Amino acid sequence: MAEQRRVLIVDDDAQNIKVAANALNAPDLIIGFAKSGADALRRLEETEFDLILLDVMMPRMDGFQVCTKLKEDPEKSHIPVIFLTARTDEESIERAYEVGGVDYVPKPFRTRELIARVRSQLRQLELRRRLEQLATRDSLTGVYNRRRFFELGEATFSRSKAGLAAFMIDIDHFKRINDVFGHQIGDALLKKTADSIGRVLPEKAVFGRLGGEEFAALMPAKDADEARHQAEAMREEVARTVLETEDGRNISCTVSIGLGIDREAASLDGLLKIADDMLYRAKGAGRNRTMLRES
Ligand SMILES: [Mg+2]
CATH class of the missing domain: 3.30.70.270 (Reverse transcriptase/Diguanylate cyclase domain)
Incomplete structure (x- = not known):
């Protein structure tokens, strides 16, 4: 089996989390969820996630604020964020990339499209990790070069x-x-x-x-x-x-x-x-x- 990847779904609506989690149900994906921005930041302190699906409209801290906070944290800034939101005005889309998002999926999402976008990000993540490995490790022993x-x-x-x-x-x-x-x-x-x-x-x-x-x-x-x-x-x-x-x-x-x-x-x-x-x-x-x- 392929190496397992952890995906964090952040949405203030439990039903939305359920739909996204069902769509991404696969043996190589471990799904975590958070119901608010603060909850998400807490989860990310405890567990290393490989990818985040982030709702934009949430009470108190919205998705853009959560993403901004993540990108300021050197330990977490590398985790790719896909925004998943009902807001499809051009300004919001632009803002999603400005705050550091890598992709933007409108809700209600189409299941196969969501899967394809998540898979695409995970492939890129894999590639980045391999490049980092090549750049930082001694190929013979595996320790730092x-x-x-x-x-x-x-x-x-x-x-x-x-x-x-x-x-x-x-x-x-x-x-x-x-x-x-x-x-x-x-x-x-x-x-x-x-x-x-x-x-x-x-x-x-x-x-x-x-x-x-x-x-x-x-x-x-x-x-x-x-x-x-x-x-x-x-x-x-x-x-x-x-x-x-x-x-x-x-x-x-x-x-x-x-x-x-x-x-x-x-x-x-x-x-x-x-x-x-x-x-x-x-x-x-x-x-x-x-x-x-x-x-
Ligand atoms: Mg919401």
């Missing part, structure tokens, strides 16, 4: 007042692994390593592949102990995870980790530079270890 890591990293750095830890993580002897086992195994090992690290990182961490066999992560840490503990958890998880090859060999690898704590770093680059220096020392001290400099 270098560009996205730095984008999110800069935002995280500027938000964090104190207590941000940076980790530079590098697979030990990766060139040798590639030489001995071939690039296919090398690639599989990169993927395995990214998975292992991702498993032990908290959800709020920013984690990416910077290039080659080098990864970086940023996460809040209240002190050096917590950061070191996190680094060790990553290092141990990588070391204990074994890659089974098709011909029955078990291959594992280790990582060296350089760690920086942000107290005195003036920039993200500065913090990563500290972590990178520590990584260099971890390599020099024999690999498969974590090195920390508290600034």
Whole structure:
């Protein structure tokens, strides 16, 4: 079955909601509903929706106001809004697009037309997501690519007042692994390593592949102990995870980790530079270890 999509129907008239929900009844669509603008905004706080069908004429907050509010919210501005309304004067139609709507369906709607319009928006959504995936993810490991890591990293750095830890993580002897086992195994090992690290990182961490066999992560840490503990958890998880090859060999690898704590770093680059220096020392001290400099 296709991936399920959530559609929120917002209308002050329960009968209208019922008719639209019936029209959109399909195994791949999960329908939610809200009976007022305020109700809709509440629902959107609780649940992620992929598409909104929004009535224009509602008491207190009308559809245009709801849409305006959504478009101001960076977490929700991407959700496409189709207006569904009995108001068909040209000014209202124009306004629907001005406030950020992607489509406008007059009521009473024709069922097949509504379905076609909803499907069209969901296809575009799918395409946007795929493009975003290509633009922000490393295709081999699925973690953030270098560009996205730095984008999110800069935002995280500027938000964090104190207590941000940076980790530079590098697979030990990766060139040798590639030489001995071939690039296919090398690639599989990169993927395995990214998975292992991702498993032990908290959800709020920013984690990416910077290039080659080098990864970086940023996460809040209240002190050096917590950061070191996190680094060790990553290092141990990588070391204990074994890659089974098709011909029955078990291959594992280790990582060296350089760690920086942000107290005195003036920039993200500065913090990563500290972590990178520590990584260099971890390599020099024999690999498969974590090195920390508290600034
Ligand atoms: Mg209404």
